[in-house]
Amino acid sequence: MDGVNNSGVSEFLLLGISESPEQQRVQFWMFLSMYLVTVVGNVLIILAISFDPRLHAPMYFFLANLSFTDLFFVTNTIPKMLVSLQSQNKAISYAGCLTQLYFLVSLVALDNLILATMAYDRYVAICRPLHYTTAMSPGLCILLLALCWALSALYGLTHTLLMTRVTFCGSRKIHYIFCEMYVLLRLACSSTQVNHTVLIATGCFIFLTPLGFMIMSYVRIVRAILRIPSATGKYKAFSTCASHLAVVSLFYGTLGMVYLQPLQTYSMKDSVATVMYAVVTPMMNPFIYSLRNKDMHGALGRLFLGKAFQRLT
Numbered sequence: 494m495d496g497v498n499n500s501g502v503s504e505f506l507l508l509g510i511s512e513s514p515e516q517q518r519v520q521f522w523m524f525l526s527m528y529l530v531t532v533v534g535n536v537l538i539i540l541a542i543s544f545d546p547r548l549h550a551p552m553y554f555f556l557a558n559l560s561f562t563d564l565f566f567v568t569n570t571i572p573k574m575l576v577s578l579q580s581q582n583k584a585i586s587y588a589g590c591l592t593q594l595y596f597l598v599s600l601v602a603l604d605n606l607i608l609a610t611m612a613y614d615r616y617v618a619i620c621r622p623l624h625y626t627t628a629m630s631p632g633l634c635i636l637l638l639a640l641c642w643a644l645s646a647l648y649g650l651t652h653t654l655l656m657t658r659v660t661f662c663g664s665r666k667i668h669y670i671f672c673e674m675y676v677l678l679r680l681a682c683s684s685t686q687v688n689h690t691v692l693i694a695t696g697c698f699i700f701l702t703p704l705g706f707m708i709m710s711y712v713r714i715v716r717a718i719l720r721i722p723s724a725t726g727k728y729k730a731f732s733t734c735a736s737h738l739a740v741v742s743l744f745y746g747t748l749g750m751v752y753l754q755p756l757q758t759y760s761m762k763d764s765v766a767t768v769m770y771a772v773v774t775p776m777m778n779p780f781i782y783s784l785r786n787k788d789m790h791g792a793l794g795r796l797f798l799g800k801a802f803q804r805l806t
Contacts, residue, residue: 607638
């Protein structure tokens with residue numbers, strides 16, 4: 494990846510959501526706080542799952558990887574954004590911008606694919622409980638995760654390489670918090686038709702196909718839950734899916750606000766929606782998954798208090 498593209502642009506300027514110094518100071522402390530909460534929350538999830546044998550199950554294996562993805566995602570964007578907000582140097586190199594774009598696109602796709610895999614895990618656990626141990630064997634879980642990583646890496650690489658074909662001229666100012674694909678395409682002065690076509694085709698495969706799979710899985714899960722005779726059994730079965738449903742709704746809701754629109758209508762108001770999926774969603778995921786999960790509560794208690802927590806329980 495060259496440091497200069499074919500139009501001679503060597504860097505971009507990340508101006509953020511607002512150029513007002515007062516607002517930028519507020520944004521700096523807000524994003525710093527959210528970043529620290531996100532890092533601490535996701536690291537605790539990973540540690541609790543890693544060190545507690547009770548959580549060495551497929552559902553928590555995928556949850557730990559989702560937390561790692563969210564941790565990687567915010568670290569790819571927020572530290573550079575904080576530097577830009579705090580200092581007078583708003584520049585990001587051309588290569589640095591494309592690198593940020595690659596990880597941004599790849600990790601969003603990876604988040605989506607892991608959520609689909611978790612939906613499959615819940616489907617097997619509720620609809621085929623007698624086959625769960627064999628259907629979700631450790632080998633298959635690792636294979637599914639490797640497939641998620643491979644597809645997301647290929648997805649990110651495809652769009653990053655296509656972006657290297659785009660010519661940039663005129664303004665180098667990015668009125669945004671990071672190098673986002675739609676923003677870069679709007680700065681282009683060459684044809685971006687190929688980028689749009691590939692974006693639609695690959696987006697349908699990477700995002701809409703897993704979404705359709707998740708919808709089908711939950712239709713069958715709901716049918717299975719409704720056949721459970723006792724109210725207690727229904728509640729227990731649904732409670733294992735509630736956190737996943739909440740995260741999927743938050744993920745697709747915020748993502749749809751940004752990308753389910755033509756490029757020409759993309760405006761500054763969409764930066765707020767981008768903050769939602771790029772910052773708020775990774776921050777909320779640990780809280781959603783641990784809020785009503787007794788196993789996670791116990792694992793976090795044992796992580797902090799060790800044997801003292803075991804005596805209390």
